[in-house]
Amino acid sequence: LEDLFFLKFAEGRLMQYDLVGNERQGQGPIIVALDSSGSMTDDMGGITKEVWSKAVTLALLAVARLQQRDMAVMHFASAGQLATFQFPKGKGSYADVVACIDHFYSGGTAFEPWMAAALTLVDEAAFDRADVICVSDGLTSISSQARAEWQQRRERRGMRAYAVLIGTDE
Secondary structure, eight states: OOHHHHHHHHTOOOOOOOOOOOOOOOOOOOEEEEOOOOGGBBBBSSBHHHHHHHHHHHHHHHHHTTOOOOOEEEEEEEETTTTEEEEEGGOHHHHHHHHHHHHHOOOOOOOHHHHHHHHHHSSSSTTTEEOOOOEOOOOOOOHHHHHHHHHHHHHTTTTTEEEEEEEEOO
16 A cells, blocks of 8 residues: 555545635724833833834734725823724824824723723724733733723624733733
């Protein structure tokens, strides 16, 4: 059988099962939750966490524009400090992009308000199958109730959630 195997191998007649493929991912809109709390002003070797987080946001905006995906940037800090900037098809005027990137609260850190607002956006038809990306230093806690509701709605709406942790291992 070994000789038969090598013969078929050389002739390219072996049955194969290909485990690697190019499956196109769902390309829904992008929601970026951008930490604008006071801890983001901490220096990381000459550059603050805020600068790093906004660089990530600009890179994601470039991806959204290239892929023609709607994008929303949600600046969050303490409870009641939440500002949302929307970029249809990843596009916005120069003034809108500068206003979004220039925005900063310097408050505390509360995840629940932006999570609720993101779920509201996801419930809108335009933000179905969204990629939600939180850019933060992670210096906060999330209640188990908010976490459970997040997971339930994430699964129901086909949402994917990612995090970019900057300057800490919390």
